[in-house]
Amino acid sequence: MSKVGKKYSSVLEKIDKKKLYDLTSAISKLKEINYVKFDSTVEIAIRLSVDPKKADQLVRGTVVLPAGTGKVVRVLVLCKENKVAEATHAGADFVGLAEYIEKIQGGWSDVDVIVATPDVMVEVGKVGKMLGPKKLMPNPKSGTVTNDVVKAVHELKSGKIEYRVDKGGVIHVGVAKKLEIIEKVAEQLKNAKGVYLVDFHGVNVEDDVKLRNELKKLSGVNYSVVKNALIKKAIERSGVGSSLIGDLENATGVVFSNEDSITPGKTLKKLIQDNEKLEFKSAIVEGTYFGKGNLDLIASMASREENLSKVGGLVRQVVAGTPKIVNSLMFSLIYVIQEGSKKRAA
Numbered sequence: 001m002s003k004v005g006k007k008y009s010s011v012l013e014k015i016d017k018k019k020l021y022d023l024t025s026a027i028s029k030l031k032e033i034n035y036v037k038f039d040s041t042v043e044i045a046i047r048l049s050v051d052p053k054k055a056d057q058l059v060r061g062t063v064v065l066p067a068g069t070g071k072v073v074r075v076l077v078l079c080k081e082n083k084v085a086e087a088t089h090a091g092a093d094f095v096g097l098a099e100y101i102e103k104i105q106g107g108w109s110d111v112d113v114i115v116a117t118p119d120v121m122v123e124v125g126k127v128g129k130m131l132g133p134k135k136l137m138p139n140p141k142s143g144t145v146t147n148d149v150v151k152a153v154h155e156l157k158s159g160k161i162e163y164r165v166d167k168g169g170v171i172h173v174g175v176a177k178k179l180e181i182i183e184k185v186a187e188q189l190k191n192a193k194g195v196y197l198v199d200f201h202g203v204n205v206e207d208d209v210k211l212r213n214e215l216k217k218l219s220g221v222n223y224s225v226v227k228n229a230l231i232k233k234a235i236e237r238s239g240v241g242s243s244l245i246g247d248l249e250n251a252t253g254v255v256f257s258n259e260d261s262i263t264p265g266k267t268l269k270k271l272i273q274d275n276e277k278l279e280f281k282s283a284i285v286e287g288t289y290f291g292k293g294n295l296d297l298i299a300s301m302a303s304r305e306e307n308l309s310k311v312g313g314l315v316r317q318v319v320a321g322t323p324k325i326v327n328s329l330m331f332s333l334i335y336v337i338q339e340g341s342k343k344r345a346a
Contacts, residue, residue: 182234
């Protein structure tokens with residue numbers, strides 16, 4: 001058996017091979033154990049237990065990922081002159097027909113996906129033997145042979161991926177990249193009114209699900225588990241939250257609040273009281289940094305809802321007391337006038 005590196009060995013120690021991880025826990029674990037420095041791709045493999053040699057068990061299709069894949073997709077549209085303007089305006093990187101057929105015949109394939117209209121498939125068929133092995137041949141089943149080139153290009157640029165079962169009955173596709181995660185966290189840092197860091201090292205799956213469910217109940221709050229190195233890069237990219245960098249140790253969960261900056265602190269305090277393994281690291285609330293021992297201070301502050309309630313009550317009191325205030329002022333004014341009249345008469 002070949003030897004494995006120290007980093008790979010340390011990763012294996014963090015994975016319980018006897019444990020079945022749900023999707024949320026698996027993603028959290030993936031972010032925790034990732035150790036490479038390059039912009040790696042997150043891949044998913046699903047064993048379907050089908051026989052792809054049988055036509056009725058050949059599983060393939062496409063799906064548009066809601067947040068994209070983080071990869072820049074280069075699209076070539078092969079079409080006649082009447083579709084060139086549409087394809088170009090839609091964002092295709094290369095558009096044309098004869099010149100690109102000629103380039104492909106010469107060995108060129110510097111694209112990720114090729115879209116073709118049905119009326120040019122005869123021409124595309126001439127380079128089928130070159131495109132097929134590279135998985136670039138347009139196919140109606142994958143939506144790359146279509147007259148609606150605008151829709152096809154938009155979907156591909158937005159994160160449309162094609163999946164197909166392999167010889168072993170497994171679907172294996174890449175779904176995200178680290179750079180995408182960094183950009184997403186950077187954007188959340190810019191927009192958040194409150195950012196909380198928690199250490200969930202040692203927290204079991206049941207308690208992790210409870211944490212997520214409680215935070216989901218809060219309006220405008222998002223919770224995610226992100227590798228410390230990626231959080232640091234996101235902070236550097238966004239220019240927000242530099243005071244948090246020193247607290248990026250162990251397993252880190254990040255709570256972003258876009259509406260009420262205080263309520264997440266109150267919720268976290270209750271959760272931490274119920275689970276000693278969950279720890280508060282630090283937070284930035286309305287631009288102010290709070291260290292490890294300051295969660296109680298944050299939780300003691302009035303939330304947005306509580307402040308609105310107090311303001312509403314104060315307004316009601318003022319409105320309700322307005323006649324009494326006016327009457328009191330009138331009586332005082334009358335008294336002053338009367339006293340003045342008495343002094344002048346004397």
